[in-house]
Structure formats: structure tokens, C-alpha cells
Amino acid sequence: MDSAECRPVLRDDVGPRSIAVIGAGPMGASLAAVTSPHVPTVLVARRPERARQIEKFGIEVDGLLRASGRPRVVRSIAELGEFDPFDLIFVATKTTALRQVCRELRPYLGQRSWLVSYQNGIDPGRTLISLLGTPRVVRMVLRYGAVIDTGAKRDGSLQVRVPLHEPPHFVGGEGEALEYARGLAVMIDAMGLPMRFTDDIEGEAWRKGIENAAGNPVAALVQAPLGELLESPARGLIERLLDEGIAVARKAGVAVDPGYRAAVLERMAGGGGHLPSMAEDVRAGRPTEITQLNEQIARRGRQLGVPTPTHDVIVELVRVFDWRAKARGRG
Numbered sequence: 001m002d003s004a005e006c007r008p009v010l011r012d013d014v015g016p017r018s019i020a021v022i023g024a025g026p027m028g029a030s031l032a033a034v035t036s037p038h039v040p041t042v043l044v045a046r047r048p049e050r051a052r053q054i055e056k057f058g059i060e061v062d063g064l065l066r067a068s069g070r071p072r073v074v075r076s077i078a079e080l081g082e083f084d085p086f087d088l089i090f091v092a093t094k095t096t097a098l099r100q101v102c103r104e105l106r107p108y109l110g111q112r113s114w115l116v117s118y119q120n121g122i123d124p125g126r127t128l129i130s131l132l133g134t135p136r137v138v139r140m141v142l143r144y145g146a147v148i149d150t151g152a153k154r155d156g157s158l159q160v161r162v163p164l165h166e167p168p169h170f171v172g173g174e175g176e177a178l179e180y181a182r183g184l185a186v187m188i189d190a191m192g193l194p195m196r197f198t199d200d201i202e203g204e205a206w207r208k209g210i211e212n213a214a215g216n217p218v219a220a221l222v223q224a225p226l227g228e229l230l231e232s233p234a235r236g237l238i239e240r241l242l243d244e245g246i247a248v249a250r251k252a253g254v255a256v257d258p259g260y261r262a263a264v265l266e267r268m269a270g271g272g273g274h275l276p277s278m279a280e281d282v283r284a285g286r287p288t289e290i291t292q293l294n295e296q297i298a299r300r301g302r303q304l305g306v307p308t309p310t311h312d313v314i315v316e317l318v319r320v321f322d323w324r325a326k327a328r329g330r331g
Contacts, residue, residue, distance in 0.1 A: 015183075016088040018084065019087070020044070020083075029158055032054075034061075034069065035069070035191060045074075063165070065193070080105075090116045106132060115136060122293065122296040123296055125137055138172070138184060141170040168195060169194060173201060206254045210245035210297070211242075225274055241314065245297050290315055294315050
């Protein structure tokens, strides 16, 4: 891997010498743009046209987060096996692809490799631990939204726009991963993505998951941005989803501040025209991440004896789109 133009932000004996990012959607591409100027980065981009574009012109991120980079590009996880084992592997795919990613990644996972769950949802990090059988998994909770800007053709680079950014983002883990996460927070923050270490990553994941589960599926069902929804008759539905999620979290022992509910609604109202990725998935006929959001809350509610009737209905409705995607061969 050519590292002549890389500028490490930490000493070689502290930071990773190589990074792989699996997934070239808006989140994975934006991450690769952040890391590649500092640490040699390989990006797995399955779509041929996107892979060629990034390889030739790189990635440009603008909006509320700015970055620019040109990672090395491969077309499949199997091609990661052509390199020395990576020190750090970010899984930045949709959570719906986790089982396939883990199945393909397992043969190429080095014994010293660390993995990072760079995804939405309450439990994707634990899913990685379970499917790959390794405790060397760090979890991140991300507070930005990104989209591929297909209309921007300035220099040929892949344009990623960040219309929503509410830093800081959080990183943490359990056991030996906890200490690794502490150093990783410093490294990623120095690269320009505001990152903070937390010893309560479970709580952060729940609080972000509750917020996403309250707004994202409603936006997906009616194809409207969050800012508009808070001014519409759907506000009551969002508030019920929010209240049920908070009740389940508190019963599970997750700390939820008294002002959390109002803060979430204020953030949603300020979201303006931002359309959550679940709405984009439904529009494109792709499987949604409902299993990592509302279904997690509903399942935990049943275990704890906390009713979640609104989440139950939402799960059944959104599953219709997943059923259609599977019938079309996209699930």
C-alpha cells in the first residue's frame, strides 16, 4: 500500500498502520475521505461505477462536515485478503448486510485486527461480536447524516453532502475494547471527525436508537422529511414512539435525562428537509434497518413487560417494504 502521501496523526506504535472500510455508501465514503489522508485506507466499493469514480477522482465531503481523500479501492471483501492483515476494519454497510459481511470477512480477519461498527441501530456491535466470535469490536454512535450528491460534478470526485451534523460522536466498547476505544477517539478526532470516548456506549446507542426509531420509519412510510413531520398530524405518532422507547430504555436500566424528550423533538424540528436513510431505502426498494431499530425496542419491551403497541404496528408496516424488496431479489 502506498503511504508516501499519508500524514499519520499518531505515532506508528500507537495508531493503526492500515485501515479498511467496508461499504461505500454515504457513511463509508465520508469516513474513507476522513481517514485516507492520514492512514493508508482501502475502501470496499461493490458498485463498479462508484469504485471507478473513487479510484480515479477520490471523495469530496462538504456541507456540515468537510473532508477530501483518495482511498485505495477494491470491489469485494475477498480482495482485502490480498493485503497484509488490517489493523483496523470499519464496517460501514447497512445493518441488513451484516450477516453476509461477517461471512465474507471471517477468512481474512487478522488475529490482531480491531473492528468498528460504524452503523445505525441499537445492537449492530453486539451482532458483529456474535457472528465473528471476537471481542475485538469497538462501537460508534454517529450523529451525522450524509447523502451522495449525484448532481455535483465539479471535478469528477464522488460528492458526499452532510446536511445534518450534531457532534460529538461517541466511541466505546467492553472489556479490552474499552481501552482501545479511548485511543481511537483521540485519533479520529484529530483527523477532523469530532469524536469522544465514553464508558457508556450502550446508553449512547440506546438514546440515539430511540431517536431514530421515533422519526425514521414515519418518514419512510409517508416519504416526508423530519422537519415537515413535526408540523404535521404525524407528530403525535412520533411522540408515542418516543415515549415507548424511553419507557423501555429506563426499564432496561439506561439513563435517560428528563430533558431528553424535548431535546429530540427540537432536533427533529430543526432537521428541515433532511430525509432519513430509511425513507431513501423504501424509495429505492431496498431492505430497511427496522430490525435494528423499532424491532429491537419492541422485543426488549416484551422481555421487560413494557407495552410497545406503536412500535409493533410500525414494525409490521415497514416489514411490507422489506417483503417487497425480498420478493424482487434485493433482500
